[in-house]
Amino acid sequence: QSVLTQPPSASGTPGQRVTISCSGSSSNIGRSYVYWYQVLPGTAPKLLIYRNNQRPSGVPDLFSGSKSGTSASLAISRLRSEDEADYYCAAWDDSLNVVVFGGGTKLTVL
């Protein structure tokens, strides 16, 4: 069981907006930055969002991140077929002294 809680699956149709949630606690999301990673089938994870809501260069602006209290979310506007992947949130946990990941959300584009 992961310290950060994500829904195991999400889905949407092309062009739709999809949101993936990540729920934590005061020892992780509540006091640390949140990061989001995209894992396409058969490839290494790729940084999608850093420091809650910042996009690295090269990441399309249809990806956005937000954080409120002990929860965070990743939004994908205008869903595309190539966005079908696993998505993970991550943060530092001050109590456990460890980087914690969410269990991952498998996004299906219908």
Place this chain on the structure above:
Amino acid sequence: QVQLQESGPGLVRPSETLSLSCTISGGSISTYYWSWIRQPPGKGLEWIGYISFSGSTNYNPSLKSRVTISIDTSKNQFSLKLTSVTAADTAVYYCARDSDVAWFDPWGQGALVTVSS
């Protein structure tokens, strides 16, 4: 641009030591922190630990008794050793640059390590 590449045996016997190296190209290891992360088949990501360019380390408490991460600045390389492995250690092992805790970018392509007799 910085690239990372894992290398090491793909098969390790139970109770033996898993050893992997990560070679950095296109940049110097002498800045940033450097992490190892793994993903068992069909499961999520697990952070193993990091090492700084000066050699200070921080390990996942769940693996701390079995893990050693070291750095060789002359080779622009850092390494992972995991002792007393079992089938539960079978995973794809990734190395990554760690700009801040949990800020992993870029990642290596990953190395599948299977623990089996």
